[in-house]
Amino acid sequence: MSGSADLESLSRMLAGADRVVAFTGAGISTESGIPDFRSPGGIWTRYDPRDFIFDRYVAEPEVRANSWAMRRAFFAANARPNAAHRALARLEAVGPLATIITQNIDGLHQEAGSQHVIEIHGTAREVACIGVHPVGGAPDGCGFVAPHTWAFEQLDAGVDDPGCPDCGGLVKSATISFGQQMPLDAVRRAQAEVAACDLLLVVGSSLQVYPAAALPGEARRYGAQVVIVNDEPTDLDDLAHLVVRGRAGEVLAAAVAGIDSDAPG
Ligand SMILES: [Zn+2]
CATH class of the missing domain: 3.40.50.1220 (TPP-binding domain)
Incomplete structure (x- = not known):
């Protein structure tokens, strides 16, 4: 010091x-206890960085599932x-x-x-609607926002891919992904x-x-x-x-x- x-x-x-x-x-x-993303033992050693690209999140249900799993691990660390x-x-x-x-x-x-x-x-403590098929890394949601626990409750209830209750669009952690504006x-x-x-x-x-x-x-x-x-x-x-x-x-x-x-x- x-x-x-x-x-x-x-x-x-x-x-x-x-x-x-x-x-x-x-x-x-x-x-x-939140590791720097770039540090050894950091989050990139346990998750695929490509799962944090906005367009892939939009295109692939599996990427969204991995993303929710990562968010759960993040909050489980308390x-x-x-x-x-x-x-x-x-x-x-x-x-x-x-x-x-x-x-x-x-x-x-x-x-x-x-x-x-x-x-x-952005914040991991909220989730937000990003629209049905946003393009160009630009969320196009209807305005639906909820605490992150809303998504976890959906997953716990057996919903694999939580969607927006207002417009049916995709819901994503309210963080800025790679490739997102x-x-x-x-x-x-x-x-x-x-x-x-x-x-x-x-x-x-x-x-x-x-x-x-x-x-x-x-x-x-x-x-x-x-x-x-x-x-x-x-x-x-x-x-x-x-x-x-x-x-x-x-x-x-x-x-x-x-x-x-x-x-x-
Ligand atoms: Zn919506």
């Missing part, structure tokens, strides 16, 4: 900021928020944190108590938040995929400070005003505790 000087710098920058936006990736949830999620929820409660933009689909920020969360890759509304809101912040706090993202990779540069262009907290180097460390190397839970808990103790009243 980084030295205490880095932690003090981080704590000071957070306390001095008017509007912090956090951007979080898989690294913030590994301490909750991941809970960790110290990093709790520290960001606390940072929102005490003031400076305006919004969390996350690449994660696990819903752990909300479970930790965060109120303002933009999920640019990004949710434009969420991405636009994320970009607007980055443009309006004075400190972008990147946690647990390798910053290798777009739009994530573009956010630190955009934050700087709008005059914000950039801090990267990650347990290994990222491609964009040179862009950051401060890089704190370490486990997200330890770093954020320590940095936010420093703010708490300074808070008035």
